[in-house]
Amino acid sequence: AAAAAAAMLSLDFLDDVRRMNKRQLYYQVLNFGMIVSSALMIWKGLMVVTGSESPIVVVLSGSMEPAFHRGDLLFLTNRIEDPIRVGEIVVFRIEGREIPIVHRVLKIHEKQNGDIKFLTKGDNNAVDDRGLYKQGQHWLEKKDVVGRARGFVPYIGIVTILMNDYPKFKYAVLFLLGLFVLVHRE
Amino acid sequence: LRKNVEDFTGPRERSDLGFVTFDITADILNGKNGLQTFRNKNTLIIFDWNVKQLFLYLSAEYSTKNNALNQVVLWDKIMLRGDNPRLSLKDMKSKYFFFDDGNGLKGNRNITLTLSWNVVPNAGILPLVTGSGHVSVPFPDTYETTKSY
Numbered sequence: 576a577a578a579a580a581a582a583m584l585s586l587d588f589l590d591d592v593r594r595m596n597k598r599q600l601y602y603q604v605l606n607f608g609m610i611v612s613s614a615l616m617i618w619k620g621l622m623v624v625t626g627s628e629s630p631i632v633v634v635l636s637g638s639m640e641p642a643f644h645r646g647d648l649l650f651l652t653n654r655i656e657d658p659i660r661v662g663e664i665v666v667f668r669i670e671g672r673e674i675p676i677v678h679r680v681l682k683i684h685e686k687q688n689g690d691i692k693f694l695t696k697g698d699n700n701a702v703d704d705r706g707l708y709k710q711g712q713h714w715l716e717k718k719d720v721v722g723r724a725r726g727f728v729p730y731i732g733i734v735t736i737l738m739n740d741y742p743k744f745k746y747a748v749l750f751l752l753g754l755f756v757l758v759h760r761e
Numbered sequence: 762l763r764k765n766v767e768d769f770t771g772p773r774e775r776s777d778l779g780f781v782t783f784d785i786t787a788d789i790l791n792g793k794n795g796l797q798t799f800r801n802k803n804t805l806i807i808f809d810w811n812v813k814q815l816f817l818y819l820s821a822e823y824s825t826k827n828n829a830l831n832q833v834v835l836w837d838k839i840m841l842r843g844d845n846p847r848l849s850l851k852d853m854k855s856k857y858f859f860f861d862d863g864n865g866l867k868g869n870r871n872i873t874l875t876l877s878w879n880v881v882p883n884a885g886i887l888p889l890v891t892g893s894g895h896v897s898v899p900f901p902d903t904y905e906t907t908k909s910y
Contacts, residue, residue, distance in 0.1 A: 641839065642814060642881045661820050661832040662877055662889050679816075679879075684862040685830040692862075698816065698839065703857075726886045 607753070627653035627722035632666055633732030634677055638697030639664070646733035649677065651722025659683060659691055659717070664724040667695065670709050675721050678704060684714075692716055778860050815840040816879040819855075821898075823872040825865025833859055835874070868902040 621630040634647040643649070651666055659665065661683055666675050678695040681703055685691040692714035696703040705713060738745035818837040825831060835855035859866075866872075875895040880888050 641841070642816065642879075660889075661834050662816075662818050662879055664879070664887065681834045681857065682860075683830070683832045684828040686827075687829040698837075724887055727882075728884045 625650075625652040625722065626655065627651045629666075629675070629721050632675055632677070632721070633735045635674065635736070636676075636697075638699050639677055639679070640699045642698060643677065643727065644729070646730055646736055648728045648732040649724045650726040652725050653720060653722040657723065658685070659693055659720070659723070661693075665695060665715075666721040666724065667715055667719045668721060669707065669719065670712070676704070676707065677724065690716075778858060778866075811882045811885060812842055812880055813883050814842060814881045816881060817876065818878070819874060819876050821859065821872050821874050823865070823869055825861060825863060825869065827863040827865055831861065831865070833857070833861075835859060840878075866900045868900065870899040872898045872900060874898055 618630075622628060624630075630651050632649050632651060634643045634645055634649060637645060649664075649666065659680060661680050663680050664677065665680055666677050668675050676695075676697075678697045678700075680693050681696045682694040683691055684693070693716075694703055694705070694714060708715070738748065816837065816839055818834045820832050820834050822830070822832045834857060836853060837856065873895050874897075876892040878890055878892070880890060
């Protein structure tokens with residue numbers, strides 16, 4: 576891997592890599608592993624604190640404009656103590672589909688025991704989401720919810736969308752990142 | 762915040778459909794400076810530098826035999842920063858069909874209408890605020906078979 580990397584770069588980097596002895600290389604690899612583990616820990620920690628399986632999501636469509644646009648980043652919580660109420664912005668998944676949808680709750684019917692069924696609609700859509708749900712499905716339930724949007728930052732998620740739409744971009748980013756960590760000497 | 766309503770229910774075999782017409786008069790004030798934050802229980806909300814828009818919605822809340830809690834959004838509106846903060850809407854019809862899950866609207870004496878809004882900032886927290894002042898609406902005991910809506 577070091578040789579392949581060296582082949583792509585100028586001689587300065589080449590010299591740097593050759594100068595590193597084995598121990599330093601192992602150290603850098605461990606360093607890299609630490610960074611990856613820390614990132615994973617932070618993500619898992621967020622999952623626990625928010626109660627959501629995906630505490631940060633990127634808005635993928637324009638169905639919630641002008642509030643949210645493609646590329647906006649949403650911060651979610653999914654605590655059981657927070658009941659689902661109309662007006663809330665929920666991120667949900669339709670059974671059998673992978674892509675989460677960000678829309679607003681339009682209607683809820685909740686039973687005494689806490690069982691709830693609800694209907695959603697995108698702010699920018701003319702009709703509610705029944706057409707989006709599974710065939711024969713008229714309502715969403717708690718189990719379909721990934722989380723409720725509690726905060727957001729605009730634009731930042733564009734990077735994820737770019738990486739998805741242009742895989743070459745994703746590989747380039749990962750490649751450069753890996754290279755940087757391996758070659759950089761503290 | 763004041764609302765007046767008239768209403769009648771429509772006949773439906775499986776689910777009650779309610780018709781509500783309403784007036785909304787609301788004062789959502791513009792802030793003088795950007796440093797004030799809004800207070801929850803008052804209707805004072807400030808369009809400060811970090812408020813991109815308000816998503817207003819009128820919701821009806823009630824209880825039925827079938828369901829302990831029902832909430833239905835009847836009408837919503839997006840109020841962008843710079844829009845007139847004073848609402849004075851008369852004789853509005855509900856934007857969305859007011860279907861119950863079952864037949865819980867007939868004779869239901871206590872439907873509460875509340876105006877709430879979602880503050881959408883330029884970046885940051887997304888709070889839901891309920892306006893002060895709400896109206897209780899009773900539905901009649903019989904269905905109307907003819908209505909000009």
